[in-house]
Amino acid sequence: MELILIEGLPGSGKSAMAEKICEAAQVSGINSSWYLEESKVHPVHPADFKHDRHDKNYPERCLKQWAKFVSEKNHQDRLFIIEGSLFQSTVRLMLEGKNKELIADYYSECQLILSSVHPKLIYLRPIDARTHIEWTMEHRGEEWTSKVAEYLEKTPYCSEQQWQGEKCMVSFWSEYVxxxxxxxSQTSMTYHTINAGYGNFESQFNKAMSHVNSEKWLSTALYRKETKCTHFLI
Structure with a gap:
């Protein structure tokens, strides 16, 4: 098992990056799977998993899911590409639920669980978070912006701050980044921070590939004739 984790703000290119890496691995002869954050069959955060996302026990439940994933998949000769699970589907929800004090211990324990599979982390980091969020709202349109803003406004954290509308979007995502x-800065796994988002989409894939590519990809391609890139989109 090989594992690549991709993190970044909305609109930073996480899904596009995951798909391109999956396809590149296939070309190199590696069986690979990638999961959208919202996938119903997500191996770490399936659709029905987040119903208690703001509870104090959510970090413990996430850790159990990570341990289960590693236990079940570790023996497979496959590359797994997972976007948004290390931060966005976990620590972001802890921030929303006013459980920020739980994050440090959670992340430390999560890294211990994942250490046995030696994951590689790609962090897509816009140079200026505020400008990127404003661009994303304009690019994705009013419907997406209103939907996300309405969700955030109702979270315990944003509700306490009395953030509304676009101010809520900019303020929350700036704090999240x-x-x-x-x-x-506390990550022990192999990681690479890449300037991402508008103006960087063309270059960020090549930068990511220089980080995640390995001799195993190249050598395996010489011996494996049939490969498959599996997408889990729903």
Whole structure:
């Protein structure tokens, strides 16, 4: 088993990156699977898993899911590409639920669980988070912006701050990226921070491939004739 984790703000290119890496691995002869964050068959955070996302016991439940994933998949000769699970589907929800004090211990324990499979982390980091969020809202349109803003407004954290509308979007995601930055500074796994988002989409894939590519990919391609890139989109 090989594992690549991809993190970044909305609109930073996580899904596009995951798909391109999966396809590149296939070309190199590696069986691979990648999962969208919202996939119903997600191996770590299936659709029905987040119903208690703001509870104090959510970090413990996430750790159990990570341990189960590693236990079940570790023996497989396959590359797994997972986007948004290390931060966005976990620590972001802890921030929303006013459980920020639980994040450090959670992340430390999560890294211990994952250490046995030696994951590689790609962190897609816009140079200026605020400008990127504003660009994403314009690029994805009013419907997406309103939907996400309405969700965030109702979370315990944003509700306490009395953030509304676009201010809620900019304020929350700016704080979230600072949280991600702090976790990256504490990361023990192999990681690479890449300037991402508008103006960087063309270059960020090549930078990511220089980080995740390995001799195993190249050598395996010489011996394996049939490969498959499996996408889990729903």
């Amino acid at each position: 600072q949280l991600c930055d702090s976790l990256i």
